[in-house]
Amino acid sequence: MTYDKKLIIGLFGFGVVGEGIYRVLKQTPTLQAEIKRICIKHPDKLRNAPAELFTTEADLLLNDPEINVVVELIDDAEAAWHIVSTSLGSGKAVVSANKKMIAAHLAELLQLQDENKTSFLYEAAVCGSIPVIRNLEEYYDNDMLNSVTGIINGSTNYILTRMNEDGMPYDEALKLAQQLGFAETDPSLDVEGTDAANKLTIILNHAYGIVSAPDDIMCKGITQLHPADSVYAKEKGYSIKLVARAHRVNHTDVAAYVLPTFVGPRSQLFNVRFEFNGVIIGTRLADEQFIYGKGAGRYPTSSAVLSDIAALRYGYKYEYKKLHTGVDYHISNDHVLRVYVSCENMSDVSQNDFIAIDETYNSQSRKYITGSINFDKLRKAAWLHNPANSVIVFGDSGTADSLPPESVL
Ligand SMILES: NC(=O)c1ccc[n+]([C@@H]2O[C@H](COP(=O)([O-])OP(=O)(O)OC[C@H]3O[C@@H](n4cnc5c(N)ncnc54)[C@H](OP(=O)(O)O)[C@@H]3O)[C@@H](O)[C@H]2O)c1
Secondary structure, three states, rough: OOOOEEEEEEEEEOHHHHHHHHHHOOOOOOOOOOEEEEOOOOOOOOOOOOOOHOOOOOHHOOOOOOOOOOEEEOOHHHHHHHHHHHHOOOOOEEEEHHHHHHHHOOOHHHHHHHHHOOOOOOHHOOOOOOOHHHHHHHHHHOOOOOEEEOOOOOOOOHHHHHHHHHHHHHHHHHHHHHHHOOOOOOOOHHOOOHHHHHHHHHHHHHHHOOOOOOHOOOOOOOOOOOOHEEEHHHHHHOEEEEEEEEEEEOOEEEEEEEEEEEEEEHHEEEEEEEEEEEEEEEOOOOEEEEEEEEEEOHHHHHHHHHHHHHHHHOOOOOOOOOHHHHOOOOOOOOOEEEEEEEEEEHHHHHHHHHEEEEEEEEEEOOOEEEEEEHHHHHHHHHHHOOOEEEEEEEEOOOOHHHHHHOOOO
């Protein structure tokens, strides 16, 4: 659908991002996009916008035939699903930033777009301001990518940077991330790695045509990291980052996980600090390319929302070309990772689970093991869930070099 008429917007949410896009649109008159009404949850909050714009009645927006674009920027995934599915069902174009809702309803959202032939854009849902989805959709649409590896959660990256560089305690760093508006309303989504798993679910769809659920992705956040891990990292010249990674292990199998990772200085991710995000796209034809920018915050996120709204002027839709390549990619758990596991007692980790052990270290305060392990064995290991143990992947595990030679030109 192309819009020769004005974009008449129904905006849901007036928080960090919702108020951001309201202000940005006011300063972008050339776009000819007008916010007709704003739906919020708490009517008594003070708002920096005319009172007559606000309502708590979602149906006033959803049933308004003049509203042709719904911009969904709320922090409630269930309510967001109702808003987005109803809007798409009635032929409205939708822009959303809600990675939790999108990852949870990916298959249904694909079907809704197919049935209603309307645009559903969500660049802000993955890495805030960085155009990851649009690049995967448009630029790498015919490249059978080797890998997508990134720091895709600004809040945990901010916390880890503060902890590693300033020695700030975890709780203080988390509070600061929340004050600065980088953290999700429910911060466990960030620190447990769930937010990154939601984003990786979306990335897997655009990079490999895999329609999965966040639960299909192994994910460990940063809550189990121990101060001794930072000491190890510093000694070896690494930085600890929460990294999301998808990489082809053969022609049809893709490894996918979110895990704390040792990143060395030769990696582009090494200098991705604070709330910044960075994504390395391992292409089959052009080697590695790196995109970097702010993954959260009012205006960086509004920038992606603005770009999606602007794209509606020419009826832009995702084509999901990787769904139609004829190659049936799926997530595989049968591959090998090099890991470091630190623990209080050596008996807390089953060394028999390892394919090979490179090093064991035993001091009074902390012990660690480094070695290779089958991913499926790691995923299922009971000791992985012991809160006293921490697991960190070596960032050089499973690089594109490990692909069988016939898959490289
Ligand atoms: N913050 C970021 O940097 C960032 C980055 C990328 C993506 N996102 C995503 O953007 C979305 C919004 O995040 P945010 O940080 O802007 O959240 P926020 O500051 O917590 O604001 C949430 C807004 O949603 C409204 N709301 C909640 N439930 C509602 C409902 N059922 N109906 C109508 N309005 C409702 C709230 O209303 P009241 O004002 O009345 O409470 C509030 O205005 C989330 O999906 C988030 O994951 C955020």
